[in-house]
Structure formats: structure tokens, C-alpha cells
Amino acid sequence: MENQCLPKKVPGFCSFRYGLAILLHFCNITIMAQRVCLNLTMVAMVNSTKPAHSTNDSAVAILDDVKNPVYSWSLDIQGLILSSVICGMVVAQIPVGYLAGRYPMKRIIGSSLFFSSILSLLIPLAAQAGAALIIVCRVLQGIAQGTVSTGQHEVWVKWAPPLERGRLTSMTLSGFVMGPFIVLLVSGFICDLLGWPMVFYIFGIAGCVLSLSWFVLFYDDPKDHPYMSSREKDYIVSSLMQQVSSGRQPLPIKAMLKSLPVWAIILNSFAFIWSNTFLITYTPTFISTVLHVNVRENGLLSSLPYLLAYICGIVAGQMSDFFLSRKIFSVITIRKLFTTLGTLCPVVFTMCVLYLSFNFYSTVIFLTLANSTLSFSFSGQLINALDIAPRYYGFLKAVAALIGMFGGLISSSIAGLILSQDSEYAWHKIFFLMAGINVTCLTFYLLFAKGEIQEWAKETKTTRL
Missing domain, CATH: 1.20.1250.20 (MFS general substrate transporter like domains)
Known part of the structure; x- marks a missing residue:
């Protein structure tokens, strides 16, 4: 190499x-x-x-x-x-x-x-x-x-x-x-x-x-x-x-549209922002309606995931580079590992909130872990475009972010609609919807993601559209 x-x-x-x-x-x-x-x-x-x-x-x-x-x-x-x-x-x-x-x-x-x-x-x-x-x-x-x-x-x-x-x-x-x-x-x-x-x-x-x-x-x-x-x-x-x-060089738009690794990144960016927007927006609502705490306690509990997410993001970066520098895993294995952690862990912990939370403390712990483990994606699909197309990294990140933002807008709107119509099983429906989107996008990523520079993104012979 x-x-x-x-x-x-x-x-x-x-x-x-x-x-x-x-x-x-x-x-x-x-x-x-x-x-x-x-x-x-x-x-x-x-x-x-x-x-x-x-x-x-x-x-x-x-x-x-x-x-x-x-x-x-x-x-x-x-x-x-x-x-x-x-x-x-x-x-x-x-x-x-x-x-x-x-x-x-x-x-x-x-x-x-x-x-x-x-x-x-x-x-x-x-x-x-x-x-x-x-x-x-x-x-x-x-x-x-x-x-x-x-x-x-x-x-x-x-x-x-x-x-x-x-x-x-x-x-x-x-x-x-x-x-x-x-x-x-x-x-x-x-x-x-x-x-x-x-x-x-x-x-x-x-x-x-x-x-x-x-x-x-x-x-x-x-x-x-x-x-x-x-x-x-x-x-x-x-x-x-x-x-x-x-x-x-000109943007190889047609090659990008045909590239499955690009779509793997875009779809997982959609899932990441969907989950992130929902958890950030509705965690205080969940704490208020389910745990019945006052506003001051709600603010403190709602801030805990950010602190742990900060730590998880830093740790993920250190671990990914350690694995790569020691040649323990290849680039694509590292990207898939941390994408899996950042996509699947929030699903697991939200399911724990529904079925394994028997008291106040267990609910808070599972909610905090569901929010914070999203940060493992910092060393996964969120930087994968830099591996496959460094020449067009900025453009690919912009496209992924744009589609992800629509996912965020949709997730908050759907969650609000479900909460207003079904007070008894609303949280079950919302968490299972998030789980379905995350698992589907993760499966696509594990099948088609790549870790090497794609042909259309290389120095030579990349100008054809």
C-alpha cells in the first residue's frame, strides 16, 4: 500500500x-x-x-x-x-x-x-x-x-x-x-x-x-x-x-448515480439523521410523558446523551485509526464495523427501553445509550466518501447531508403525527419504524460499501459522464 x-x-x-x-x-x-x-x-x-x-x-x-x-x-x-x-x-x-x-x-x-x-x-x-x-x-x-x-x-x-x-x-x-x-x-x-x-x-x-x-x-x-x-x-x-x-475535473454525475457504494453512504446518512433528529427532538418528550419528571430534571437528563455521545465519537476515532495503523482490519472492515455500531446499537437500546426498562434508572440508561452510540458512525459511513472519492468528497457529503436532512424533517413530522393519534402504542410504533429504517439501510451498506478509491474518482480517465 x-x-x-x-x-x-x-x-x-x-x-x-x-x-x-x-x-x-x-x-x-x-x-x-x-x-x-x-x-x-x-x-x-x-x-x-x-x-x-x-x-x-x-x-x-x-x-x-x-x-x-x-x-x-x-x-x-x-x-x-x-x-x-x-x-x-x-x-x-x-x-x-x-x-x-x-x-x-x-x-x-x-x-x-x-x-x-x-x-x-x-x-x-x-x-x-x-x-x-x-x-x-x-x-x-x-x-x-x-x-x-x-x-x-x-x-x-x-x-x-x-x-x-x-x-x-x-x-x-x-x-x-x-x-x-x-x-x-x-x-x-x-x-x-x-x-x-x-x-x-x-x-x-x-x-x-x-x-x-x-x-x-x-x-x-x-x-x-x-x-x-x-x-x-x-x-x-x-x-x-x-x-x-x-x-x-467535471463531476462524474452519471457514474456517481450508478455507484452502489455512493448509495450505501447516502442511505445510511438518511438513517443516521433520521434517528439522530428523532432522538434529539423527542427524548425530552419521552422523559416528560413516561418518566414524569420536572423541567429542570428533564433538562439535565436530556443533556446526558450529548456528553456520552461526545466521548463515544472521540473513542471511535481513536479505535478506528488504531485498527488501521496496526493493520488489524482493512479500511472497509473498519467503516462497516463502526457503521454497524452507530446504526444498530441505537436500535438495540430503544428496544431495551420498550421491553427491558423496569424502573426510572434503567430507562434513563437505555435512552442515554441509544442517543450516544450514534456517534460511532463518525468513524464509519460519515467519512467513507473520503475513502472512495477524495476528489469529490465535499460534493458527496453535501448530497448525503441534503437527503439526510429530509429524513430528519420526515422523522420528526411522522413521530409527532403518531404521538397525536395513538397515545397507547405510539412509542412502540416510532421505535420500530426507526429500527426498520436503520436495519434496512445498514444491510445495504454491509453488502455494497467499499473502502478503496472508485475508478470514476481517480486522477485519469474520470472525466467521462
Whole structure:
């Protein structure tokens, strides 16, 4: 294999490539925090049950109104505001995937993160102007965040040596689960102490700082980095020499459509986002309706899966690269192993919730495991496109993410419909539907997934459509 000719490996955590992974990790935490925080601040923004103040407390009342302004938005308007960011993300996927690699990621990611952060700072002001303006801000913010989340995959085409793809990508992707965990922990305290607008200001300022850091620290090609050691440059460039070139070729759309390994990735991305969206959206509802806990306990219990998912994602990356570097398993065996864990474990644990949960603690444990084990997919099908088509990685990730988002929208809608029509067996129907989709998509993946570069994605003879 090409790995046999590589120069001596450069230590990981004292390198620029791992520094880049950490920087992207915090960027992902920030954009997720900016995306999710409105879900929690909305409670304070429309709260109509504030205690009445006496005449002597008029100064306190005025101060509280300034700190926590309240708006009379209907439930329909609230739903539009909360979902508008997803609309923006859907719009961004294909254009960003097509442009990835053709334009510098330094400018695209840095400017998009900065734009999203500025919009976060403007949301309290937009709320004062009316719901329509805040919806516009959220759609634009979704476009910017979708650009960051999709465009960053192209970074690893030139920065991730094959033996380190698992840990580098899992380190960055884990930021997407750490962001909601942080929001669930701190947003309530910020709202109480400083007012809900400060939530947007804090995460907006954090994003601005990170975007400026990105412009200073990141270079599209490791060969151009002025502060990286020549040893690390040689290691990265040599490891990717047979996979990546500077030239760009037309997208082989017809070959992609005929490629079963591509469809295996797309279908499992659909299953992953279906399960992830449902579990994230309806775990608090399940805890509330089945376990009958108060709001504060619900928030704490709902945050536990994010913490464990973060740990699972990091561990999966380390294990996958360990198996590959020690030649214990082949690339495709590793991808299938972690895809199986990330797809099948949530099914097993949701079945345990239905049939093996006999008390409060067992239910919480199984729910937490069902949510968190999805992160094993970080080292499975979520990076498999980098193995089979590094030249078109950004585009394939965008297509998979777009189809996956439709899966997320469908799953939340169907779950809500089932819950409204069948209160007795609703959770059984929802969990079995998720299990059927996951098992079907996993079976297709195990049959047709590949771990080597496909013919249509190679340097030569790949321009025919």
C-alpha cells in the first residue's frame, strides 16, 4: 500500500493538523450553540407568566423588561422561527458541495462563521422589529452554518493522512454534540442572571473570535503553511500524493448515480439523521410523558446523551485509526464495523427501553445509550466518501447531508403525527419504524460499501459522464 513509503510519522497532539482539528472542533461547538440556543431562549422570549410587580417594584419591573423583553408570538410563529434555520441549511448544501475545492476553504468557512456570528448578535434587535425579521436572520444564519458544516469536510482532503482520518474527523464532528450539551447547561443560568439576549451576544462574540482565529491560523494547503515544520508537511503531502491532485475535473454525475457504494453512504446518512433528529427532538418528550419528571430534571437528563455521545465519537476515532495503523482490519472492515455500531446499537437500546426498562434508572440508561452510540458512525459511513472519492468528497457529503436532512424533517413530522393519534402504542410504533429504517439501510451498506478509491474518482480517465 502507499502507506509503506511514507516518511516517519509526526507526533499527533504536537502538530498543526491536530491543532486544526481542535480549531474546527470549537467552530462546530459555536455554530451548534448559535443554532440550538434559540430553542431554549424561546421559553423566556414568549413567557407570559411573569409575576406582577407592585408599584414599589416598578424600577425592578422596568429593569427586568429591558433585560428580558417578552413577545406575543403564537405557537405557529414560534415553530416558523425555530425551523427557519433548517431551511437555510438545506439551501446551502449542494452549492457548497459543488464549490468545495474550487474556492479557498479559508475564505468560505471563515467568512461564513463570521456572518453567522454577526447574525447571532443581531437576533435580539431583530426580535424587537418583529417575527418576520428574526425569521430572515435565522434563514441566513442557516445558510452560513450549512456552509461551515459542509465545507469543512473538504479541509481534510488535503490535511488528513489516511491513517489519521478517523481521529481527526471524529474530533471535529464531536463538536456538533458538545455544542448542545453546553447550551443545555449554561443557557438557563445566563437567562436568569443576565437576560436571554446575552445568550446570543456571548455565542456571537465567541464565533467572531473563532472566525478571526481561523483566518490567521488556517491555510488551504499544508504546503503553504508558514509555521509548520517541513517534517509534518512531508508526512501529510506524501501520504496523500496518490489520492489528491491540484487539478479539478467535471463531476462524474452519471457514474456517481450508478455507484452502489455512493448509495450505501447516502442511505445510511438518511438513517443516521433520521434517528439522530428523532432522538434529539423527542427524548425530552419521552422523559416528560413516561418518566414524569420536572423541567429542570428533564433538562439535565436530556443533556446526558450529548456528553456520552461526545466521548463515544472521540473513542471511535481513536479505535478506528488504531485498527488501521496496526493493520488489524482493512479500511472497509473498519467503516462497516463502526457503521454497524452507530446504526444498530441505537436500535438495540430503544428496544431495551420498550421491553427491558423496569424502573426510572434503567430507562434513563437505555435512552442515554441509544442517543450516544450514534456517534460511532463518525468513524464509519460519515467519512467513507473520503475513502472512495477524495476528489469529490465535499460534493458527496453535501448530497448525503441534503437527503439526510429530509429524513430528519420526515422523522420528526411522522413521530409527532403518531404521538397525536395513538397515545397507547405510539412509542412502540416510532421505535420500530426507526429500527426498520436503520436495519434496512445498514444491510445495504454491509453488502455494497467499499473502502478503496472508485475508478470514476481517480486522477485519469474520470472525466467521462
